Amino acid sequence: MPIRYLIKQLLLPPGILLLLLLLAWWFRRSRPRLAGVCFAVGFGGLWIMSLPIAVEWGARAIETEPLLPQSQWTTLAQRADAIVVLGSGREREDPTWGMDIPTGVALERMRFAARLSKDSGLPILTSGGLHYGQPPSEAAIMADSLQSDFGATVRWKEEASRTTWENATMTAALLQPTGIKRVVLVTQAWHMPRARWSFEKAGFTVIPAPVGFLGVDNARPFKGWLPESKAVWQSGQLLNEAAGLLAYPLFYRSL
Template identity: 70%
Template sequence: MPIRYLFKQLFLPPGGLLLLLLAAWWLRRRAPRLALLCFCLGFGGLWLMSLPLVVEQAARALEPASALPAAEWSQLTQRAEVIVVLGAGRERGDPAWGEDVPSLLGSERVRYAARLARVSGLPLLTSGGLHYGLPPSEAAIMADSLQRDHGLTVRWREETSRTTWENAQESARLLAPSGIKRVVLVTQASHMLRARWCFERAGFSVVMAPVGFLGVANARPFGGWLPESKAVWQNGLLLNEALGRLLYPLLYR
């Protein structure tokens, strides 16, 4: 995990773009033209990454799955047997809570899954292992949030996975004794297609329940053309997802 984390932070934006700017400075006398190219790529990449407009357009390309209509929530028992909520990291030791809590994305998934569970009556499975190798697991943190904040008891906790592929494989192992093969899958809209691909290859029939759509009108002044710090984070998530979709079919055939 530390090596994977190191390479990911170094070469994906903004790390990779900052390296280009550093290379431009180092090459400014040795190879001025190459330095100019590195500067343009680094600066231009950071500028694009900071634009809400780029978030909106990139998300539209990565979010082809439609939202699950609210009118269908009460009939989910006809299509699925369990709601699976995928982990999305955690916030460590927030003094306000006095404990680890789901990340912003994780909290969004938990809230949506809780609403689906209340309306449909389906049981819940939380999936997510140790974040950077430290307990408690993401699955346990989400289960605790569902219990304390929404009054819902999680029936299954999958606490060993580290990737989306492992989310699917370990969930299949956990549900196998119950013979469950039909799931409602809750994750971010941009992550949904890759998650569905993994769960289908684990033998599941998937009802998609995406949340957190970014490909909607950004509602920013000047149409989202002004840089914004939040957009850097969101574009980083979208780029990570785009790379994941390219690599997963090669890594997990």
């Protein structure tokens, strides 16, 4: 896991862009033209990643699943048997709560899942394994928070998955033997295309319930053309999804 994490962080932006800047400095005397190219790509890439307008445009290309209309929330039980909410990491030993808690992204998903469960009466499954091998699982952390913070009871916890593909296949191992093959899937809008593909490959009929759309008006001064630190993180998420959308059909096409 540490080696895979290291490789991923170095090959995807902003890691690869920082490496290019390092190469630009390294070759500044011996190969100045190569250094110039490395600097231009590295600096330019980081600049683009920092622009809210770039996040907005990139998200519009990735967020292809539409929102779930409120008019359908109360009737979901006619089309699905369970709500599946995917984990998104955790905050380790948060000093306010004195324990591990869900990330802000996970809380956004959990809030929506709790509301859908309340309106539809559908049971909830949380999915997410050990974060870097350390207990408790993401699924358990989310289940506790859903109960204590949102008053929603979780019926199932899938606590072993480490990837979106494993979210799907391990959830299938839990639910499909009980006859559940229709699920409402809750995750970020930018993550939904890959998540839906994985769950459909695992044998589910999926009703997408995306949250956290980034492909909307960024509402920033100067229309988002000034750099912003938050945009770097958001751009990184979108680039990771773009890589995943390309890689998953190659890695899992025969499954």
